[in-house]
Amino acid sequence: MSITTHEKGRPAALTVNGLAIEASTDMTLVEAAWHGGVPRITNIGCMEGVCGSCRVMLRRGKEVSVGLACQTFVEDGIEVVFMPPASVPQHHYDIGDLKDGWDIHARFHKIFHEAARCRHCHGCVAACPKGIKVEDGVAQAAAGRYREAGETFFECIMCELCDAACPELIAPAHVGLFSRRVTAHFHLRPPNLIHRLEELRQARTATPQDKKDDE
Amino acid sequence: MSNGIPLPEALARYRPDAELGPLPEPGDIDTLLNTYHPDHLRDSVVKLTVGANAGDPCQRELADLLQAEAFIDEADLAGTPVADVDVLVIGGGGAGCAAALAAAENGARVLLATKLRLGDSNTVMAEGGIQAAIEPDDSVQRHIQDTLRGGHHAANPALVSAMTGDGPEVLRWLIDQGMQFEQTSSGDLHTRRAGGMSTARLVHCRDYTGLEMMRVLREAVIQHRSIEVCEQSPAVELLSNEVGQKCVGAVLTSMLDGRLRIVRTRSVILATGGLGRLHLNGFPTSNHLGATGDGLVLAYRIGARLCDLDSFQYHPTGLLHPSHLAGKLVTEGVRAAGALLVNGLGNRFIDELQPRDVVCAAILRECGEGRGIRIDEQRVGVWLDTPRLEQAQPGMLEKQFPNLMARTHVAGVDPRREPLLVHPTLHYQNGGAVIDVNGATTVPGLYAVGEVAGGIHGRNRIMGNALLEIISFGRRAGAAATANRDRGPKKVTLEHVNRLRRALTLAGLPMTQRTPRVLPAYAAGGAWNR
Numbered sequence: 233m234s235i236t237t238h239e240k241g242r243p244a245a246l247t248v249n250g251l252a253i254e255a256s257t258d259m260t261l262v263e264a265a266w267h268g269g270v271p272r273i274t275n276i277g278c279m280e281g282v283c284g285s286c287r288v289m290l291r292r293g294k295e296v297s298v299g300l301a302c303q304t305f306v307e308d309g310i311e312v313v314f315m316p317p318a319s320v321p322q323h324h325y326d327i328g329d330l331k332d333g334w335d336i337h338a339r340f341h342k343i344f345h346e347a348a349r350c351r352h353c354h355g356c357v358a359a360c361p362k363g364i365k366v367e368d369g370v371a372q373a374a375a376g377r378y379r380e381a382g383e384t385f386f387e388c389i390m391c392e393l394c395d396a397a398c399p400e401l402i403a404p405a406h407v408g409l410f411s412r413r414v415t416a417h418f419h420l421r422p423p424n425l426i427h428r429l430e431e432l433r434q435a436r437t438a439t440p441q442d443k444k445d446d447e
Numbered sequence: 448m449s450n451g452i453p454l455p456e457a458l459a460r461y462r463p464d465a466e467l468g469p470l471p472e473p474g475d476i477d478t479l480l481n482t483y484h485p486d487h488l489r490d491s492v493v494k495l496t497v498g499a500n501a502g503d504p505c506q507r508e509l510a511d512l513l514q515a516e517a518f519i520d521e522a523d524l525a526g527t528p529v530a531d532v533d534v535l536v537i538g539g540g541g542a543g544c545a546a547a548l549a550a551a552e553n554g555a556r557v558l559l560a561t562k563l564r565l566g567d568s569n570t571v572m573a574e575g576g577i578q579a580a581i582e583p584d585d586s587v588q589r590h591i592q593d594t595l596r597g598g599h600h601a602a603n604p605a606l607v608s609a610m611t612g613d614g615p616e617v618l619r620w621l622i623d624q625g626m627q628f629e630q631t632s633s634g635d636l637h638t639r640r641a642g643g644m645s646t647a648r649l650v651h652c653r654d655y656t657g658l659e660m661m662r663v664l665r666e667a668v669i670q671h672r673s674i675e676v677c678e679q680s681p682a683v684e685l686l687s688n689e690v691g692q693k694c695v696g697a698v699l700t701s702m703l704d705g706r707l708r709i710v711r712t713r714s715v716i717l718a719t720g721g722l723g724r725l726h727l728n729g730f731p732t733s734n735h736l737g738a739t740g741d742g743l744v745l746a747y748r749i750g751a752r753l754c755d756l757d758s759f760q761y762h763p764t765g766l767l768h769p770s771h772l773a774g775k776l777v778t779e780g781v782r783a784a785g786a787l788l789v790n791g792l793g794n795r796f797i798d799e800l801q802p803r804d805v806v807c808a809a810i811l812r813e814c815g816e817g818r819g820i821r822i823d824e825q826r827v828g829v830w831l832d833t834p835r836l837e838q839a840q841p842g843m844l845e846k847q848f849p850n851l852m853a854r855t856h857v858a859g860v861d862p863r864r865e866p867l868l869v870h871p872t873l874h875y876q877n878g879g880a881v882i883d884v885n886g887a888t889t890v891p892g893l894y895a896v897g898e899v900a901g902g903i904h905g906r907n908r909i910m911g912n913a914l915l916e917i918i919s920f921g922r923r924a925g926a927a928a929t930a931n932r933d934r935g936p937k938k939v940t941l942e943h944v945n946r947l948r949r950a951l952t953l954a955g956l957p958m959t960q961r962t963p964r965v966l967p968a969y970a971a972g973g974a975w976n977r
Contacts, residue, residue: 260771266975274679274702276970277567278735280775280854282658285564303857305771317564317678326670327625362853382627386655387849390566390662409666412659413625420622424635428581428615 244308249273261301261312262286273314276301281361284391287315298393300361318392323403325410333418337376340410346402347374356394356404362387366394366404373411379419382412451814451821452791460793461866463834467787467795476805483808483815485728485761485871486906492757497950498747499889505756508727512740513747513756514951516958517944518683519698519707524941527698529709532558532675534928535697537682538718538742540568541657542897542917544664546716546886548624549925551673558710559674560699562681562719562965563737566665569720569898570917572735573657574778574850575641576649577918578911579614582638585646587611594912597643597802598877598905601755606903606920609884610912613919618650621918626663628652641783643802643909650911654778654850660914679703681741681965684944685715685749685893691942694749694893711939714892714928717742718921721876721898724967730873731774733762736970741963742899746880749943751888751895755878758906763788763806765872767828769858774872777831777851779803779910784847785839789830789866790818796829804907807871820868828870833862875913877904886924892931894924 241258248261253268262276277285279302286301291311301314325343330336341348347370356366369384385408394404452460481487492504497514505513534550536543539561547559559565580590590611595602618636622628628650629637638647652659668674679702686696686709696711719742723734732738747753764777782788782799788806790796790813797809810829813819819827837844844863845852855862879901886894897917904912951958969975 258770263771263975266969269972271972273970275564276736277563278572280572280772281857282655282850283564283567283571283735285567302771321669324670326672327623327667386653387853388662389658390665406666409625409662412627413663413666415625416622416627417625420627420630422581422628422630422634422636424583425579425581425615425618427583429619432587432612432615 244306246306246308246310246312248312249314255306257306257308259306261288261304261306264306265301275314275317278302282389284389287391287393289313289315298359298397300391303361318395321403321406322401323406327413327417330414330417336378336414336418340373340376344402344407344410346400347407349400350374350402351400353399355397355399359393359397361391361393362389364388369411370402370404370407373407378411379415381408382415384408385412450817451819451827454820454822457791457820460791461789461830463832463838463866465793467789467793470795470798473798479808479812480804483811484804485730485811486758488728491728496954496956498947499750499752500747500756503756506727506759508725509722509740509743509756511960512725512744512962512964514956515744515960515962516948517748517941518961519941521941523707524698524709527707527709529711530558531711532556533712534714534716534925535560535710535712536716536718537697538720538897539563539565539676539678540718540720540897540917541570541660541664541914542921543716543718544668545918545921546718546896546925546928547668547674548664548671549922550929551671553926553929555673555929557674558677559668560677560680560682560710562679562702562741564678565668565676566661567735567737568661569735569738570657570914571661572733572776573914574654574776575780575783576639576651576656576911577618577914578644578648579618579650579915580611580648581615581618581636581650582647585648587614589645590614590648593643593645594909595905597909598907600905602905603902605884606882609923610903610916610919614915617915617918620922621660621663624663624667626652626660639780639783641779641910642800642806648911649783651780654780654848657914680708681963682745683963683965684941685745686711686939686941687749687943689938689940689942691750691940691946693891696939709939713933714894714931716886716894716896716924716928717746717880717899718897719899723873725964726967727759727873730761730871731765732873733765733774733776734873736966739964739967740876741965742895743879744963746888746890746893746895746899748947749890749893751890751893752881753879754881754901755906758877759873760803760875760877760908761807761871762874763803763810763871764831764869767826767868767870768822769855769860771858772854775854776872776874777867777869778848781831781833781836781848781851784836784843786836787832789832791820791829792818802907802909810869810871814870822868826870828868830866831869832866834864834866837863875908877901877906877908882920884923885927886920887927892933894928896920896924
């Protein structure tokens with residue numbers, strides 16, 4: 233649909249949450265659902281593919297897949313079901329509890345003990361609407377390469393479709409976020425920021441009188 | 448606006464390597480704004496009749512929501528289950544998460560209720576970055592000056608000073624939470640200069656700054672032991688004490704089954720965001736689906752003073768095409784990186800790094816005076832010259848703006864080869880609830896942070912101050928709300944609702960509409976037209 237070859241959409245019939253509706257192929261599934269007046273769809277958010285809310289299960293003939301409704305265009309005959317919100321995560325950690333970078337690897341495997349058990353079923357990779365190499369990312373994290381794993385998950389939009397797809401309950405999306413978070417938490421120490429923070433701290437301690445006047 | 452240069456003609460004229468003439472004389476900025484900025488459209492502003500801002504100017508569609516009937520009555524509260532918490536946060540975007548985390552860090556039991564999904568917010572879509580004065584040639588003082596100047600000196604200097612002073616500490620806190628930022632080869636945080644800034648101050652994570660911030664904060668909130676999250680649970684009303692003078696809780700409903708739930712608390716923090724989905728003045732919007740101004744309605748009904756209700760930000764570069772992304776943004780970062788704006792005649796018409804309201808008004812002037820590019824009867828825009836940028840710095844769009852590339856790729860558009868057609872889009876509510884430096888509103892027990900709060904940006908926000916504001920004031924309000932050691936409510940009532948009802952009746956205003964809106968009509972089963 234480049235602007236130079238401006239195509240018009242074609243009419244198409246589809247079902248959304250079991251309701252048969254008519255729409256046009258230049259509409260996204262979100263637009264189609266509104267257009268068809270499908271009731272009670274409450275998981276639509278940004279409509280530009282970054283919030284990960286509008287998770288849908290799609291059926292084309294015998295093929296079943298998942299995706300984002302705002303990033304999928306209407307096709308004739310497609311069956312669409314808006315998925316319920318993801319359940320609460322089963323892996324718990326508080327980044328403030330991670331004090332020592334040297335034991336991070338042991339802590340990771342304690343928190344995400346399933347991560348080493350990936351059976352390479354490819355379910356997560358197939359489910360990811362952003363084309364992330366999820367399996368590779370999990371393997372990198374399991375090997376303690378958190379910076380690389382975090383880079384692999386850079387485009388993650390928190391839809392958690394990979395979590396739903398994983399038969400080993402690895403929760404890859406959270407493995408990815410953990411990897412990114414510990415990388416920043418332990419390694420991001422920018423000199424320009426640190427210098428300014430120190431200047432501000434010194435200014436505060438140098439003029440306690442002014443500080444009092446402010447308050 | 449049916450005039451303009453037809454698309455094929457403009458395309459034939461467009462070349463990424465064409466010599467661009469010099470910029471025309473800028474002319475008088477105030478005249479430009481008064482003539483073309485949507486805030487100044489005739490009939491767009493009315494005077495409020497009742498409430499804390501009676502007599503103040505307010506955008507017409509917003510005024511209808513503020514002066515309206517509530518969803519619930521005392522009768523609805525009978526038999527409704529009650530939960531008690533220390534701090535209730537309403538809203539699950541960046542401001543809400545920051546407030547919840549700060550309250551929890553200070554020892555409060557927190558309930559975070561959000562209308563959609565946790566993290567589903569405008570924060571997640573913020574691309575450009577967050578401002579903080581960290582470069583050697585920069586200072587908090589310069590950040591204050593830029594913010595005040597960008598807001599036409601209408602902002603509250605105390606709030607601006609508090610926010611800008613927090614900047615470096617906010618970055619440190621975010622990094623502690625696990626947020627990554629772009630670095631230079633020497634490890635410094637990479638900074639860019641964007642519209643309205645006197646120097647490079649914009650810290651970013653490629654063009655996914657908001658997403659990176661949101662996914663980290665969301666995870667931090669989910670993982671926190673003292674924060675309970677309640678999704679798909681919009682607040683339909685606040686609760687007040689016997690005399691309707693103090694906020695002591697809220698009534699939540701469920702999007703799934705419509706059941707009500709009372710939350711009693713010492714402090715309520717409103718972090719409900721903006722109102723782009725009200726499509727003021729018929730404009731498209733960059734906002735997410737939940738941005739329906741609920742917080743303003745709730746705050747106004749309980750008696751909080753609001754400010755600058757006639758001032759909104761229309762982002763200059765909303766996409767006009769592809770149509771499923773209509774109104775969605777091309778980040779200002781693209782202009783900061785050097786992309787130019789070009790009209791249908793192939794000429795530049797404004798310094799691209801002027802504040803957003805000025806650039807917006809200039810684009811509307813081009814479109815209004817027939818120099819725009821016309822796709823069809825309704826849609827006219829100008830070029831954002833991305834191919835020229837790509838030619839000057841090959842590979843830069845792919846590397847620095849993966850989000851833009853991904854979004855346009857879905858629709859088969861390649862900004863490296865064809866310029867983007869853009870038109871201003873409703874982006875941000877400049878005003879909001881009047882707050883102090885701790886985010887406290889004029890109603891005891893009620894705090895407001897993020898876009899729902901006002902006074903920080905004056906009448907125009909400059910890029911990167913929104914992400915700073917939500918963390919700075921979110922954390923301030925979270926801490927202050929926890930420090931509120933009031934023993935908690937004895938009785939929760941809807942006295943404030945009755946008070947507004949009486950005022951509406953006396954003023955002879957209709958009470959047919961019930962607010963807050965919660966969802967735009969087209970997403971709640973109403974008619975939808977693209």
